[in-house]
Amino acid sequence: MANEPPQTKPRIILDENGKPCRTCNTLEDFQSATGRLFNNIKSATSLAIAGVALEKIPGSKTYYKEDPPDIRKLGASSWTFLHTMSAKYPQQPTPREKDDMKSxxxxxxxxxxCDWCAKDFEKYIRENAPKVESREELSRWMCEAHxxxxxxxxxxxxxxxxxxxxxxxxWDDPETK
Amino acid sequence: MANEPPQTKPRIILDENGKPCRTCNTLEDFQSATGRLFNNIKSATSLAIAGVALEKIPGSKTYYKEDPPDIRKLGASSWTFLHTMSAKYPQQPTPREKDDMKSxxxxxxxxxxCDWCAKDFEKYIRENAPKVESREELSRWMCEAHxxxxxxxxxxxxxxxxxxxxxxxxWDDPETK
Known part of the structure; x- marks a missing residue:
């Protein structure tokens, strides 16, 4: 099925050119499929802690040769954005704000x-229409989607x-404790 | 100006209720304004490395009491999503795909x-219309926006x-070396 990853292991999702897709696979699967290293770092500090020596980008003083995100990092980043957006959505949105959020x-x-993730999310939205009447409603809808x-x-x-x-x-705000 | 953070230091952006806003300030500024700790973790592994003992959420086996993202974590997460989205945008998008991306x-x-970040981005888009004719164009536009x-x-x-x-x-793909 197009909206689910293959069920056999190791499952390697290929991109449009038939090459292993970074953002559709975990870094471990990507590495085992390509034999290539995958430099997924958070910061120079994490690097130092991990004892990894990454090269800097030619001509740059501060940017390391960090690799594109794998499916997990992309997912975590995207959920961080989506949940925070929901938590900041108006408590009483205007009709335009509701339309904006639905669109x-x-x-x-x-x-x-990530194609198969996108199709899964599309299906989820089709079966569970986003609830955009209030911040509370949207935040709970997003939590359920996750x-x-x-x-x-x-x-x-x-x-x-x-x-x-x-x-x-x-967790330590006296008003929501 | 509404679309720029205050210029004096320490600059604390308040939310709609007049309380320091987590996603509009760095965790350091937020902490100094509120005197409250800010648990911004990546994973249980990072926690262990940092020697921090975070409580688990009541009733949960795997979720820690991680705090909402500050402006930096929100920014990094959102750029990760935006750049990756641009890098996966079609090389020859259809009219609908172009309209989708502009919308x-x-x-x-x-x-x-983050209100002031949003207004800044809105202004940038107004003055530098997104280039959506191809993957290369959009990826470079996003890079310039960043x-x-x-x-x-x-x-x-x-x-x-x-x-x-x-x-x-x-960085080690033979085809783009």
Whole structure:
């Protein structure tokens, strides 16, 4: 099925040119398929901690030869953006803000740079229309959308009652304790 | 000006309720303004390396009490998504794909969850219309957009000739070496 990754292991998703796709595979699978190293760093500090010596980009004082994100890093980055966006969505959105959010999520499901993830998200949206009437509604909808992915990956589901602490106020805000 | 952060230091951006805004400030500024700790972790592994003991969320086996992203983590996550999206944009997009991308970037500049960053991006788009005719064009446009932010933050500009290695193929792909 086009909207699910192959079920056999190691599962390597290929890109449009038949080459292993970085953003559709974990770095471990990508490395085992290509035999190439995958430099996925967070910062020079992480590098130092990990004891990895990465080269700098020619002509640059501060940029290392960091590789493109794999499917996990892309996913974590994108969820960080999506949950934070939801947590900042207006409590009482205007009709335009509601339309904007619906359009945004629809287009997101077409431009997300991992094809099978995008198709999965498109299907989820089709079956579970985004709830955009309020910040609380959208944030819980997004949490449930993320949990549907967690279930597919056999990851623990996040307790959506904590969305506000996780994505808006933190855990030691006296008002949400 | 609404689209620029205050120029005095320490600069603390407040949210709609007059409280320090997490996603509009660095974690250091947020901490100094609120006196509250800010648990911005990447993974349990990073935690162990850093020697930090974070509590788990009540009832959860795997989720720690990680705090909402600050402006830097939100920015890095969002750029990771945007650059990767650009690097996967079609080489010869259809009219619908071009319209999608233009709409997406316009809405993005309204829903980005840091108000002054969003207004800055909106202004940038107004003065530098997104180039959506091809993957190469969009990826370079995105790189320039990021550099305009790098300049404001007094960070080194990224050499956009390397967009493909950084966001698509990696640094050791024989075809782009």
């Amino acid at each position: 945004f999520l629809n287009i997101f499901s077409r431009v997300y740079p 949990n549907s992915v967690n279930r597919k990956l056999n990851k623990e589901e996040f307790d959506c009652n904590f969305w506000q602490q996780r994505w808006k106020d933190g | 997406f970037l316009n809405i993005f500049s309204r829903v980005y969850p 550099n305009s932010v790098n300049r404001k933050l007094n960070k080194e500009e990224f050499d956009c000739n390397f967009w493909q290695q950084r966001w698509k193929d990696g």
